Amino acid sequence: xxxxxxxxxxxxxxxxxxxxxxxxxxxxxxxxxxxxxxxxxxxxxxxxxxxxxxxxxxxxxxxxxxxxxxxxxxxxxxxxxxxxxxxxxxxxxxxxxxxxxxxxxxxxxxxxxxxxxx
Amino acid sequence: xxxxxxxxxxxxxxxxxxxxxxxxxxxxxxxxxxxxxxxxxxxxxxxxxxxxxxxxxxxxxxxxxxxxxxxxxxxxxxxxxxxxxxxxxxxxxxxxxxxxxxxxxxx
Numbered sequence: 578x579x580x581x582x583x584x585x586x587x588x589x590x591x592x593x594x595x596x597x598x599x600x601x602x603x604x605x606x607x608x609x610x611x612x613x614x615x616x617x618x619x620x621x622x623x624x625x626x627x628x629x630x631x632x633x634x635x636x637x638x639x640x641x642x643x644x645x646x647x648x649x650x651x652x653x654x655x656x657x658x659x660x661x662x663x664x665x666x667x668x669x670x671x672x673x674x675x676x677x678x679x680x681x682x683x684x685x686x687x688x689x690x691x692x693x694x695x
Numbered sequence: 696x697x698x699x700x701x702x703x704x705x706x707x708x709x710x711x712x713x714x715x716x717x718x719x720x721x722x723x724x725x726x727x728x729x730x731x732x733x734x735x736x737x738x739x740x741x742x743x744x745x746x747x748x749x750x751x752x753x754x755x756x757x758x759x760x761x762x763x764x765x766x767x768x769x770x771x772x773x774x775x776x777x778x779x780x781x782x783x784x785x786x787x788x789x790x791x792x793x794x795x796x797x798x799x800x801x802x
Contacts, residue, residue, distance in 0.1 A: 612791065622739070622782055622793040638790045639696070672738060681729060681786045683750060685738035 579603040581611075581673050581686035588692050589663050596659040597689045599673030606654035607631040610676040613647065613658050616688070617669040627676055628656060663693045697722050699783055701794035708773050709802045716797040718766040718783035727787040730759055730768045733796075734779045743768065744786065775801050 584598040599611060613625040626637035628647040635647045644667070646659040660667055671691060675684040698721040708714045718728065726746040731739035741750045743759035746766060756771040770777055778801045783794040 614793075621795045622784075624784075624789075624791045624793060627789065627791075636789050676791075678787070680741075680744055680750065682731075682739075682744075682784070682791075683741045685740075688738055 579675065579684045581675060581684055583671075583673060583686035583689045586690040586692070588694065591664055591693055591695055593663055594659055594661045595663065595691055596657055597671060597691070599656045599658075599686050601654045601656070601675070604675075607651060611647075611649070611656040612674045612676045612682070613645065614672045614674060615641075615669045616672065625658070625671075630656065660691065663691075665693050667691060668693045696790060697724065697785055697792055699785060699792050699794035701781075701783055701797050703797060704795070705798040705800065707800040707802050710773060710775055712773050713769065713771050714773055714799065715767050715769045716781055716799075718761075718768070718794050720764045720766070720785065723763045724785050724788075726762055727785055728759070728761070728766050729784045729786045730757075731782045731784065732777075732779045733782065739782060742781075770799075773799075773801065777801065 580602045582600045587595045589595045607630050610627045612627040615623040625641045625645050628635050630649050648657045670688040672688050673686040674682045700719045702717045728746045730743040733739040747759045758769045760767045780796045782796045785792045
């Protein structure tokens with residue numbers, strides 16, 4: 578069955594970076610894009626961007642350009658998101674989700690909590 | 696960017712009632728809308744895609760409708776387990792913007 582397994586919670590200091598992962602299983606990894614979504618209590622769900630897992634091409638929400646960097650490792654069927662220059666506003670749960678043209682966003686990871694605090 | 700506006704922000708409904716929630720796009724998005732249900736501590740779950748297609752395993756009491764800029768999610772005969780947040784999302788064309796959500800409480 579399709580699964581997206583995300584890495585564990587992160588505690589990071591302001592100004593640092595974190596890299597979270599999303600390991601896919603149960604399907605052909607390069608057949609579907611992976612999207613990333615941010616969720617905070619105050620802001621609800623925010624779309625960050627997606628990566629073409631076959632070509633590595635990316636598309637970012639303007640708000641997250643310079644903040645998020647999306648990459649993939651096809652050999653391990655894993656997508657990554659690096660968040661840089663962290664501030665307390667980056668504290669959130671981050672989800673990966675599998676995007677498909679026919680049925681979009683049917684599969685989500687369990688979420689990764691990132692806490693930014695000194 | 697397209698803005699997705701959901702209403703109401705919250706609603707309190709009795710078991711067995713019918714409820715309709717709304718999602719309005721700031722521009723014409725055709726039928727490129729999805730609806731999700733999210734319960735505390737869980738990831739969002741896809742309910743409806745392309746405005747009116749019910750996803751596999753979703754009870755048929757959930758119905759999506761609309762086209763263009765105005766969309767609805769209707770739950771017929773609400774059950775206690777339907778208490779959750781519901782989000783709409785523009786799909787197919789990036790950015791895949793989400794609405795701010797509707798909280799459904801069961802009396």
